[in-house]
Every structure is written in structure tokens, then in C-alpha cells.
Amino acid sequence: MGDSLSMKCGIYIHIPFCLRKCLYCDFVSYAGKEELFEAYVNAVVSEINLAAKKYSNLKIVSVYFGGGTPTLLSPSQIDRILFGIYEKFGIISGAEITIEANPETLSLLKLKDLFKIGFNRISIGVQSLDDSILKTLGRNHTSADAIKSYYFARQAGFNNINFDLIFGTPGQDRNGWIDALNRAVNLDPEHISAYCLTLKNGKNKYLQEVDEDLQADLFTVTRAYLTSAGYNHYEISNFSRMSFECRHNLLYWENQDYMGFGAGAYSKIDNKRFHNCFSLDKYINQIRNDKIYSLDDEDFTKNDIIKETVFLGLRLIRGVNDNQFKSRFKHSLSELYSNEISSLEGEGLVIFANGNLKLTEKGLLFANHAFMEFV
Numbered sequence: 556m557g558d559s560l561s562m563k564c565g566i567y568i569h570i571p572f573c574l575r576k577c578l579y580c581d582f583v584s585y586a587g588k589e590e591l592f593e594a595y596v597n598a599v600v601s602e603i604n605l606a607a608k609k610y611s612n613l614k615i616v617s618v619y620f621g622g623g624t625p626t627l628l629s630p631s632q633i634d635r636i637l638f639g640i641y642e643k644f645g646i647i648s649g650a651e652i653t654i655e656a657n658p659e660t661l662s663l664l665k666l667k668d669l670f671k672i673g674f675n676r677i678s679i680g681v682q683s684l685d686d687s688i689l690k691t692l693g694r695n696h697t698s699a700d701a702i703k704s705y706y707f708a709r710q711a712g713f714n715n716i717n718f719d720l721i722f723g724t725p726g727q728d729r730n731g732w733i734d735a736l737n738r739a740v741n742l743d744p745e746h747i748s749a750y751c752l753t754l755k756n757g758k759n760k761y762l763q764e765v766d767e768d769l770q771a772d773l774f775t776v777t778r779a780y781l782t783s784a785g786y787n788h789y790e791i792s793n794f795s796r797m798s799f800e801c802r803h804n805l806l807y808w809e810n811q812d813y814m815g816f817g818a819g820a821y822s823k824i825d826n827k828r829f830h831n832c833f834s835l836d837k838y839i840n841q842i843r844n845d846k847i848y849s850l851d852d853e854d855f856t857k858n859d860i861i862k863e864t865v866f867l868g869l870r871l872i873r874g875v876n877d878n879q880f881k882s883r884f885k886h887s888l889s890e891l892y893s894n895e896i897s898s899l900e901g902e903g904l905v906i907f908a909n910g911n912l913k914l915t916e917k918g919l920l921f922a923n924h925a926f927m928e929f930v
């Protein structure tokens with residue numbers, strides 16, 4: 556493997572199917588493709604088998620089924636993929652095994668099956684607990700559906716539940732968002748991801764981003780509200796109860812290795828990043844012909860990896876630890892980036908505290924500007 560920390564590896568499975576496209580969606584997902592479910596599952600299992608021949612000695616610390624809507628598949632289809640991973644890779648005991656789910660696809664029976672199969676974390680696409688906002692976003696469910704699926708997940712045995720929430724939807728003001736947050740917190744999920752609605756070029760034919768001041772205000776409100784409710788703000792958009800940080804996503808922010816299976820899935824292994832093709836048909840055919848990873852995205856230089864480690868690490872509230880950075884890359888942050896760091900310190904966007912380079916309160920609001928120094 557490339558560097559000393561990179562033996563840890565996560566596995567991401569992309570399930571690119573949805574009942575209907577949400578109005579803001581820019582993910583690799585397709586609606587109305589039910590006839591391809593079975594062929595797709597077969598292709599993912601085959602891809603896992605092919606990859607295992609090449610990467611058999613990795614220590615898998617997390618598995619994450621994302622989408623799309625993974626829970627559109629039947630539990631037995633999902634089980635075939637998860638079983639394929641367990642059969643071919645070394646999964647550490649206690650690994651985090653997550654599935655993303657949308658409320659309209661969840662029943663108590665399905666959740667019980669998913670828990671029995673081995674999932675120990677579920678991320679529910681709640682997005683909002685305000686029905687008018689859900690309508691604006693073009694979601695397929697109501698807030699009552701989301702609440703019901705949350706209670707079903709608890710009943711099925713899940714004790715690590717994430718709510719995905721979106722703020723900054725047109726028509727939402729500060730009070731409406733606080734009310735939605737309040738309703739979410741009262742349910743007491745272990746983890747909350749709160750992302751600002753972002754659209755390519757700021758708008759699409761259905762929606763438009765709210766102005767930057769309101770985005771910043773809603774972000775500040777979110778941070779204050781959730782931390783006062785006892786959640787640890789550990790990444791710009793993520794909050795958790797103690798010890799419930801998403802271990803899979805931490806791999807991305809720490810710039811560790813991960814393998815992605817499925818259409819459009821990205822992998823980063825041995826300082827290389829590559830991804831599968833986005834087209835479902837092409838992906839399925841490619842795997843049928845025993846080919847994987849046809850699209851080499853980038854061949855990283857060591858320098859690229861180092862820069863990426865800094866700006867991804869700055870997403871974490873604790874920042875980038877200088878000692879760990881030095882043991883991984885043989886140079887301290889100051890040795891490599893004294894100019895960039897001085898300039899950001901001058902703007903009040905980053906500080907060094909307890910050996911960590913991290914964003915300040917102001918830096919959290921202008922994070923993208925700070926990251927640009929390392930791109």
C-alpha cells in the first residue's frame with residue numbers, strides 16, 4: 556500500500572435506483588429501471604469477485620451501501636452483495652455496516668431483514684420534517700413517513716441511525732428550519748447530517764439556491780442548535796452523539812483508501828483514484844466481459860495526495876493533526892505550506908491549536924475559500 560495509514564479500507568456499494576428523481580438531484584441515480592435490478596446485483600457481485608483477486612489483503616473497516624436508494628432492492632438482493640463482500644474480503648469484527656434508505660421504501664419487515672443481514676447503521680433520507688419543504692424538493696415521502704420509518708428502524712434493532720437533512724430550501728426561513736431541527740432532535744437519532752441545498756450553477760429548472768447570507772445564517776443556527784442539544788459537531792455538515800461519528804465517511808475526510816463497486820462508484824487505492832462508468836447498461840456489460848475500473852480518473856502524484864489530505868482534513872472540526880501528518884508524509888504542515896497557512900491565518904480562517912490546523916468559526920463559513928489554498 557502507498558502510505559503507513561492506508562491499510563484501513565472502506566467499501567462503498569452504489570445502488571443507482573430511485574422511485575422518482577427528486578427535483579434537486581445530481582447523483583448517479585435512475586428512476587423506472589426495475590427490470591435491471593437483478594442484472595445489476597449480479598454485476599456488482601461479479602465486480603466484487605474480480606476486485607478481490609487484485610486486492611485481497613485489505614483490512615475492511617466499513618461497508619456503506621449508498622445511492623440512489625439501496626432499499627429499493629429486496630433484502631435478498633442486498634444480502635447477496637453483502638455476502639459477496641464478506642466472502643471475499645477481510646472485514647474486521649465490529650466494522651460499521653451502513654445502508655442508506657428512503658422512507659417510502661421501508662417497512663418494519665424490511666428493516667428487520669436488513670438488521671438480520673448484518674447492517675448496524677442506517678442513514679434515513681429524511682431531508683425535512685416539514686411537508687411543504689418536502690414537496691418543494693420533490694421528495695416521495697411525507698414527514699409522517701420519515702417518522703414512522705425511524706420508529707420501525709428502532710423496533711428492528713438499529714441503535715445507530717442517521718438523519719440526512721437539507722437546509723436552505725426556497726421558502727424556508729430561519730424559524731421554519733429551527734422548527735424542523737427541533738422535531739428531528741426530539742426523535743433523538745445518533746447522527747445528523749445537515750447539508751445546505753446546492754445546485755450546479757446555483758439553480759436548475761425547478762429550484763434556486765437561497766442567497767449566501769441566508770445559507771450562512773442557517774448554517775450558524777444549525778451548529779448552535781445541535782451542539783446545544785448535545786450533538787458533537789465533528790465535520791462541517793455532520794453532528795453525532797459521542798462515539799457515533801460515521802466511520803465510513805471519516806475514511807474519506809482522512810483521505811484513506813476505499814473501494815467503490817457499482818455504476819459511477821469511485822475508488823482510491825494505492826494513490827490512484829478511478830471510477831466506473833456512469834451508464835447502467837455499460838457498467839453491466841463491462842462486468843459481464845470481466846472488465847473493471849475502465850475509467851482511470853486520475854493518477855495522483857504524492858503532492859496531490861498531500862494537498863487533498865489537508866483540505867479534506869480541514870472539513871473535520873478537529874482539523875489536521877500535525878504529528879500524524881508528519882508521520883504519514885515525512886514533513887510537517889508548516890514545512891510544506893507555510894505561505895498558505897500564514898495567508899489563511901491572516902484572514903482569520905484557520906488556527907493552529909493543540910497541534911492541529913483547523914478552521915476557525917469564520918473559516919467554517921468560508922471553508923471553500925480556505926480549501927482553495929490547497930487545490
Ligand code: SF4
Nearest residue numbers: 573576577580584623
Ligand atoms: S432519493 Fe436521493 S438519489 Fe434518489 S433522486 Fe432523490 S436525491 Fe437523488
